Amino acid sequence: VPRGRALLWTTDQVALGVHARADAPPEALARKLLLRTLSDLAAAGAQPWAVLWTIAAPRQRPLAYLRRLARAFLAEARRHRVAVVGGDCTTARALVLTCSALGLEARRGTPGRSGARPGDVLLVTGRLGDAVRSGRHLRPVPRLAEGRLLAATHRAHAMMDLSDGLARDLPRLLERSRVGAAVRLESLPLAAGLSGSQRAFASAIGEGEDYELLAALAPADARRALADARLRRCGIHAIGRITAARGLLWLKDGVAVPAPAAGFSHRWRGSRT
Amino acid sequence: VPRGRALLWTTDQVALGVHARADAPPEALARKLLLRTLSDLAAAGAQPWAVLWTIAAPRQRPLAYLRRLARAFLAEARRHRVAVVGGDCTTARALVLTCSALGLEARRGTPGRSGARPGDVLLVTGRLGDAVRSGRHLRPVPRLAEGRLLAATHRAHAMMDLSDGLARDLPRLLERSRVGAAVRLESLPLAAGLSGSQRAFASAIGEGEDYELLAALAPADARRALADARLRRCGIHAIGRITAARGLLWLKDGVAVPAPAAGFSHRWRGSRT
Numbered sequence: 344v345p346r347g348r349a350l351l352w353t354t355d356q357v358a359l360g361v362h363a364r365a366d367a368p369p370e371a372l373a374r375k376l377l378l379r380t381l382s383d384l385a386a387a388g389a390q391p392w393a394v395l396w397t398i399a400a401p402r403q404r405p406l407a408y409l410r411r412l413a414r415a416f417l418a419e420a421r422r423h424r425v426a427v428v429g430g431d432c433t434t435a436r437a438l439v440l441t442c443s444a445l446g447l448e449a450r451r452g453t454p455g456r457s458g459a460r461p462g463d464v465l466l467v468t469g470r471l472g473d474a475v476r477s478g479r480h481l482r483p484v485p486r487l488a489e490g491r492l493l494a495a496t497h498r499a500h501a502m503m504d505l506s507d508g509l510a511r512d513l514p515r516l517l518e519r520s521r522v523g524a525a526v527r528l529e530s531l532p533l534a535a536g537l538s539g540s541q542r543a544f545a546s547a548i549g550e551g552e553d554y555e556l557l558a559a560l561a562p563a564d565a566r567r568a569l570a571d572a573r574l575r576r577c578g579i580h581a582i583g584r585i586t587a588a589r590g591l592l593w594l595k596d597g598v599a600v601p602a603p604a605a606g607f608s609h610r611w612r613g614s615r616t
Numbered sequence: 617v618p619r620g621r622a623l624l625w626t627t628d629q630v631a632l633g634v635h636a637r638a639d640a641p642p643e644a645l646a647r648k649l650l651l652r653t654l655s656d657l658a659a660a661g662a663q664p665w666a667v668l669w670t671i672a673a674p675r676q677r678p679l680a681y682l683r684r685l686a687r688a689f690l691a692e693a694r695r696h697r698v699a700v701v702g703g704d705c706t707t708a709r710a711l712v713l714t715c716s717a718l719g720l721e722a723r724r725g726t727p728g729r730s731g732a733r734p735g736d737v738l739l740v741t742g743r744l745g746d747a748v749r750s751g752r753h754l755r756p757v758p759r760l761a762e763g764r765l766l767a768a769t770h771r772a773h774a775m776m777d778l779s780d781g782l783a784r785d786l787p788r789l790l791e792r793s794r795v796g797a798a799v800r801l802e803s804l805p806l807a808a809g810l811s812g813s814q815r816a817f818a819s820a821i822g823e824g825e826d827y828e829l830l831a832a833l834a835p836a837d838a839r840r841a842l843a844d845a846r847l848r849r850c851g852i853h854a855i856g857r858i859t860a861a862r863g864l865l866w867l868k869d870g871v872a873v874p875a876p877a878a879g880f881s882h883r884w885r886g887s888r889t
Contacts, residue, residue, distance in 0.1 A: 352701060354668045354716065358708035395627045399712045428625060435631035436710035439672045443627065443716040
């Protein structure tokens, strides 16, 4: 273990029929498993170090299927320079994959979810919405470099990754930080193909599976982050503000509006806990 | 992370219907999950530090069942002074539990499986056999203190835990160490209730799920270990020798005999990989 660096440790799962359709190719499952796990480290501004993983698969799964799964997992790990140091394989009555990852804490420490302060600017990386319908959820990009930049260089007060959608995830950060927020719908960076319709907003805040970063920064830090060319490569947008008043306010052209109705209940999803 | 201590990291799984009967109580599953994982650390002579765990469970499982599972897991972790630092919970089409554990390496390093030398004495802790039939496999005792003693105080050259039975596990150690062994059947410490019958020997070497330690020590170290009161509390027995000639020889009263026929294929087991 590198001297003087705290360790971060996280675990995540992919269950067939829950996090992906039953007919998803093994490569997609392997990729999603690793990237979900690394996204947790990205949200902490941490540097991935090593992973362990497990496969529980029905005996009927042909060896070729498991080989494709393993090959894709190892290739993806190589791509992100994270060492696969072990794992375990067993038969089971359903396909369940798990991954646990160790990461090295950012030099300034981990932002966490509890540090957002009134007046902070809310930033998101990339684009939101349409991840499931478009299939993008099967190849999420963990925002590792961006997480480290936001945590260390731009001194994020709080940070998390968006897996369940802004409307479900942001309240968790607000709760932990004991603050509120106002989010401008027209500022949301919508995924390509989404117009500014009610359905588009609903997808952007409620569909989930984006694995983009949400961070709260002091206004001066946020200005610098928005101008940082390394963050602009993946896209970085200010979408609202942290408020002292508790609760989450959705604004449309400066006027408070109800949260755009979600109603996204993917048969293979929804059931997540 | 404590200074100058290497980390050991392991993961294990318990799948309902594979590692335990479908009707096993949740407490038994939780206990077996933790203790299987800790047994890996015991075999390395390591000190458990912290664990993460995951639950994948069908939606039909009542919350009360999951609560019992979690409560038992936490109680067992407390009992072994290991911190449960996190986890993940999801729905899935079958009940699959995983646990990953971090341990601190023994002061003399980890014995591993590759260090056995010709002339070494083979020691086992506890008693072997009858673990499945008697239900003992649902409450294995991880030999943590014993593992540390064997690794650090008694300088074991090689060590492993017996999960699949001596007849399947010992060859793995021999293979890695590029040596052979001769095991005296009459020296095997049989579980209470097993006589010296062929069936008893078959159970002791083939039934598996004992989670006892098998270690190879230099003769003088083995003598000291056999006299160590802290090891004698759980039982410590010499069962044979490491030989330069490859292969595994079973001896009965000094005469080579075929391996007592196993034929243990528990419906819920056997399928392990």
